[in-house]
Amino acid sequence: MNHRIAVIPGDGIGKEVVPAGIEALEATTGRFGLRLEFTDFGFASAEYWQRHQRMLPADWEETLRAFDAIYFGAVGWPTVVPDHISLWGSLLQFRRTFDQFVNLRPCRLMPGVRSPLADREPGDIDFLVVRENTEGEYSSVGGRIFEGTDRETVLQETVMTRIGVDRVLRFAFEQAQNRPRQHLTSATKSNGIAISMPYWDERVAAMSERFPRVRVDKFHIDALAAQFVLHPEWFDVVVASNLFGDILSDLGPACTGTLGIAPSANVNPDRHHPSLFEPVHGSAPDIAGQGIANPIGQIWCGSMMLDHLGHSEAAAHLLGAVEDVLALGPKEAPLTPDLHGTGTTAELGHAIAERVRER
Amino acid sequence: MNHRIAVIPGDGIGKEVVPAGIEALEATTGRFGLRLEFTDFGFASAEYWQRHQRMLPADWEETLRAFDAIYFGAVGWPTVVPDHISLWGSLLQFRRTFDQFVNLRPCRLMPGVRSPLADREPGDIDFLVVRENTEGEYSSVGGRIFEGTDRETVLQETVMTRIGVDRVLRFAFEQAQNRPRQHLTSATKSNGIAISMPYWDERVAAMSERFPRVRVDKFHIDALAAQFVLHPEWFDVVVASNLFGDILSDLGPACTGTLGIAPSANVNPDRHHPSLFEPVHGSAPDIAGQGIANPIGQIWCGSMMLDHLGHSEAAAHLLGAVEDVLALGPKEAPLTPDLHGTGTTAELGHAIAERVRER
Ligand SMILES: CC(C)[C@H](C(=O)O)[C@@H](O)C(=O)O
Numbered sequence: 218m219n220h221r222i223a224v225i226p227g228d229g230i231g232k233e234v235v236p237a238g239i240e241a242l243e244a245t246t247g248r249f250g251l252r253l254e255f256t257d258f259g260f261a262s263a264e265y266w267q268r269h270q271r272m273l274p275a276d277w278e279e280t281l282r283a284f285d286a287i288y289f290g291a292v293g294w295p296t297v298v299p300d301h302i303s304l305w306g307s308l309l310q311f312r313r314t315f316d317q318f319v320n321l322r323p324c325r326l327m328p329g330v331r332s333p334l335a336d337r338e339p340g341d342i343d344f345l346v347v348r349e350n351t352e353g354e355y356s357s358v359g360g361r362i363f364e365g366t367d368r369e370t371v372l373q374e375t376v377m378t379r380i381g382v383d384r385v386l387r388f389a390f391e392q393a394q395n396r397p398r399q400h401l402t403s404a405t406k407s408n409g410i411a412i413s414m415p416y417w418d419e420r421v422a423a424m425s426e427r428f429p430r431v432r433v434d435k436f437h438i439d440a441l442a443a444q445f446v447l448h449p450e451w452f453d454v455v456v457a458s459n460l461f462g463d464i465l466s467d468l469g470p471a472c473t474g475t476l477g478i479a480p481s482a483n484v485n486p487d488r489h490h491p492s493l494f495e496p497v498h499g500s501a502p503d504i505a506g507q508g509i510a511n512p513i514g515q516i517w518c519g520s521m522m523l524d525h526l527g528h529s530e531a532a533a534h535l536l537g538a539v540e541d542v543l544a545l546g547p548k549e550a551p552l553t554p555d556l557h558g559t560g561t562t563a564e565l566g567h568a569i570a571e572r573v574r575e576r
Numbered sequence: 577m578n579h580r581i582a583v584i585p586g587d588g589i590g591k592e593v594v595p596a597g598i599e600a601l602e603a604t605t606g607r608f609g610l611r612l613e614f615t616d617f618g619f620a621s622a623e624y625w626q627r628h629q630r631m632l633p634a635d636w637e638e639t640l641r642a643f644d645a646i647y648f649g650a651v652g653w654p655t656v657v658p659d660h661i662s663l664w665g666s667l668l669q670f671r672r673t674f675d676q677f678v679n680l681r682p683c684r685l686m687p688g689v690r691s692p693l694a695d696r697e698p699g700d701i702d703f704l705v706v707r708e709n710t711e712g713e714y715s716s717v718g719g720r721i722f723e724g725t726d727r728e729t730v731l732q733e734t735v736m737t738r739i740g741v742d743r744v745l746r747f748a749f750e751q752a753q754n755r756p757r758q759h760l761t762s763a764t765k766s767n768g769i770a771i772s773m774p775y776w777d778e779r780v781a782a783m784s785e786r787f788p789r790v791r792v793d794k795f796h797i798d799a800l801a802a803q804f805v806l807h808p809e810w811f812d813v814v815v816a817s818n819l820f821g822d823i824l825s826d827l828g829p830a831c832t833g834t835l836g837i838a839p840s841a842n843v844n845p846d847r848h849h850p851s852l853f854e855p856v857h858g859s860a861p862d863i864a865g866q867g868i869a870n871p872i873g874q875i876w877c878g879s880m881m882l883d884h885l886g887h888s889e890a891a892a893h894l895l896g897a898v899e900d901v902l903a904l905g906p907k908e909a910p911l912t913p914d915l916h917g918t919g920t921t922a923e924l925g926h927a928i929a930e931r932v933r934e935r
Pocket residue numbers: 408409439652663822856858
């Protein structure tokens with residue numbers, strides 16, 4: 218089996234962790250008789266911006282459409298190009314154009330990883346955030362009026378559609394139905410945000426009638442954020458709007474020890490368009506260039522990509538290798554500084570690739 | 577010194593913690609030769625709704641305006657009246673009508689309280705969330721179009737004004753300037769929310785020029801939520817929009833052990849209107865009626881109210897008594913179940929009042 222993969226390392230630590238991700242993927246495909254053909258692209262980066270004053274070439278859409286998936290590092294380098302320009306000009310553009318309407322973000326406390334929460338063991342935290350990924354609060358609709366005066370007023374539109382809300386809810390309910398606990402939590406704020414969030418609640422209630430086996434509850438986003446810290450064991454699948462999903466899928470990984478291991482899959486479940494796999498962590502200017510970024514988020518993304526391409530056994534094998542290496546702890550394995558070790562990105566990547574070949 | 581205080585216990589545990597709060601306040605005013613004259617109101621409650629099909633009497637505004645402050649329990653009893661109706665019909669109404677444009681929410685890890693975060697000691701976490709409290713994401717502007725069809729679309733407006741943003745930023749900068757660390761963190765999401773949040777960032781940058789001694793940084797709300805868990809010691813004053821402040825001021829108290837001790841002050845700094853003091857926790861239907869709610873959030877609100885009324889020494893004395901009792905721990909003091917004790921609301925309230933008289 219052959220798949221064509223577009224590789225976009227992007228900025229900062231994206232360029233450092235992507236090679237480790239590819240190494241782990243190649244070790245895995247080698248074991249399973251698969252082939253991934255990688256093609257590298259330099260766009261969606263600050264370097265590309267400096268040369269072209271835009272983030273993407275004119276033909277980016279056709280170019281990327283020819284691939285089965287996109288393996289993405291990180292984008293954003295605010296000293297060269299403001300974030301809202303680099304992101305709306307690349308990542309957020311991909312999500313919308315390729316209708317990657319689901320953003321899947323697993324949060325799991327892994328063996329060997331120290332949680333910042335007291336007395337939590339691997340297995341205590343294991344949930345999946347299903348984030349709406351194309352509409353909602355992320356919008357460039359709106360504007361300013363009476364600029365520069367005391368009446369200056371800024372309007373920012375949140376846009377929710379029946380199609381957009383229902384499809385991500387259906388996906389989340391299906392995920393919940395297929396998991397042992399069959400529990401879905403909806404993030405809302407219908408007590409304060411008076412138009413869009415009551416609508417979200419209504420659609421959740423309507424969809425839940427089609428999934429009688431799934432136990433549904435809802436929390437306001439403020440209380441939900443608090444419960445992620447106080448009772449992360451309560452959660453199984455959490456479905457959320459674009460903004461709330463963004464917040465919960467950074468907070469969740471923080472509760473499981475480090476953002477460095479958290480993956481995400483921007484999925485077009487209809488498979489009309491390529492899906493995109495990127496770690497949650499971003500370009501991390503503060504540690505870029507030192508070779509110490511944790512490659513596990515990127516490697517776990519590779520596992521999600523294999524799964525998406527239909528190779529669930531290979532995907533599980535790769536993730537198992539990650540768990541094996543993590544379980545060795547910082548004394549036995551070259552874990553990176555965020556995992557209290559002294560390993561480098563490359564060393565940890567090698568260790569995982571080796572474990573893939575051995576196990 | 578005499579002040580008139582309107583007391584609104586509201587719903588659920590609001591009715592249980594308010595008496596404990598008043599007991600502690602009376603012990604304090606007794607020590608300091610002050611007098612608070614309390615007048616109880618039954619509106620802003622599910623009972624009132626059941627009798628009148630509205631949350632407030634027609635003359636609520638004149639009635640409450642006659643008071644120096646409002647001492648509030650909690651509102652919300654969703655089995656009788658939907659939250660968005662009870663809240664927009666009372667609490668959110670008060671915040672806007674009385675222009676309580678600052679919501680002050682201190683987060684402090686108190687002695688004797690176990691943080692859910694590993695290895696955190698009292699002193700490690702001590703920050704103040706300054707939340708915009710009248711505009712922003714909390715809005716009932718917007719609507720639905722193409723209802724019931726596949727084109728169904730919901731628009732929800734976020735509204736920010738120069739006046740509204742600048743006044744809360746100025747307040748937050750002043751707070752930061754008067755604290756030893758002189759550090760202000762702004763919560764944003766200008767990389768995704770493309771109109772309102774870049775505007776927020778611009779106003780922060782403009783205001784910071786007037787406060788050269790204050791060190792300013794900004795975090796996107798997703799990263800900020802993660803850092804509350806990973807590095808709560810980084811923060812001093814955090815300024816945020818209505819929604820982001822709501823989230824951070826539940827997450828912060830969760831990191832300091834329990835929502836049960838967290839207070840909030842809805843302040844009209846110009847003193848043209850009465851300010852309102854309410855614990856963060858809400859009406860808590862799950863534990864209401866059992867007499868086990870933690871009264872400390874409500875009591876700490878009393879301390880903030882004394883401070884607001886100009887009695888900073890009395891305020892500090894009351895908060896000191898709370899700290900003394902907490903420091904005894906669940907074996908020596910009748911702490912409530914959320915603090916791992918077996919005390920009741922009334923017992924903990926008495927212990928604090930007694931400590932106020934003794935210390
Ligand atoms: C009850 C709700 C409307 C309220 C808010 O969101 O402001 C509460 O969560 C708070 O923080 O005071």
